[in-house]
Amino acid sequence: MLRKFFSRKLAVIALALFLGLIGGVNSASAHAPRYVFYFIGDGMGAAQRQAAEYYLRAETGVKDIKLRMNQFPVAGINTTYSADSLVTDSAAAGTALAAGYKTNNGIIAQLPDGTNVKSLVEAAEEKGMGTGLVTTTRITHATPAVFASHNSNRDAENEIALDYLDSGVDFFAGGGYRHFVPQNWDGGKSKRKDDLNIAEKFKGQGYHIFLTEKDTQKFRNYKPSGQEKVFAAFTYSHLPYELDRENDHTPSLAELTAKGIEVLEKYKEGFFLMVEGGRIDHACHAHDPAGSIHDTLAFDKALDEAYSFYQKYPDETLIVVVADHETGGFGLGFGDNYFLKMDQLFKAKVTTADVLNEGVGKYDKDRKKFFDFIATNLGLDNLSLDEKIKIEQAMDLIDGSQKDAIATYAGYDPAAITVTHIMSERANMFWTTYAHSGTTVPLSAIGVGAEALGGFKDNTEVARTLFSILEFKPTEVAFTHPTSLPKVINY
């Protein structure tokens, strides 16, 4: 009996030791995901997600269809305030999401005192993983910048471009070549004040370069054969809004993401890929509901690419979807019956944010031309008397160059804003600010370690949780995080 007990006990111990050994050998790979996607919707609050989903339902007629991001099993809510304001900007919120530290608005991956803080991308580089930054904005814009540069000023994009050279990031794709080509560049305009050809320096480091719209097809045809590096900037400034994008000119966010995956999956130590839907924010600053919806849907299509990859490697992949802040104070469901009416938005063939504010649809004192343009391109061929009067009043302001009155439109074209407000009103949508708002934003996640990201968290906790899941070492500096709102509001 005793002998039998011992032999059974020994067998159990031996098995436990064996399993322990396997567990020990594999502990890093068993816990830390090999492939990580960090999707950041700039300005993508709860209302932006909801508007896009309802639009998709109305468009497809499928009543219960959901955005990909709304199908993930883990959900969270995140506070976004910065170290110096309830309303953050993308630099401070990005620093929090990338490095786990609060900082002041305008600062890129530094504390307010100038100390650099390590980003998740930099930590991934330390571990030898492949890394990528993909965006629809200029690649030097605040959200990508916080992952691969450090600067006290988000507007120092020429310096940020220079930082990228030493970042080790393996895949860059977005817009804004203007900071990577020398002044007097013969390929077009530049914003640089020096003769540095940063794109050429990337080439010298072995990167495959795709510059200007002309390289779109070349980019689409490109196939990496081993651990290769890519630098792609297709436009002078931001990539176009999805609604204005011409397929033969520039790739979609989904295409950039798919190519990023194709390149980075060749990296033996896994990868960390940040994908930003950067212009949801811009559309919402300009109160353009159709612009916001189409860019959110394009972001969700990019997420589909990551999700397909996840389906191939579910035990090794983590996908996280966050937002840096909400923009526009976007409200849904106004008017008589509180429902959204998407019909008017279906008729939008162009953005008001870009095309009406500064593109071919801009009011140039030819009233008939403007009314014809919005009839053809926005479906506004049946203006009520009240709507027409509002647009004409905005035209009067522009014709009279009444600067003070125009300033109330936050620098936007009064006629464009009046038209976009008519579009919004017809859809029962409303805007409360031309800036960002201080509301919380949703998070979604799926894959290895995702559960830890759920719940109500501050944006710094999201990054810190990711550092922990990925077994990365974050920056350890003494810095007191504001644990509550930095400025108490007088009630």
Ligand SMILES: [Zn+2]
């Ligand atoms: Zn913004």
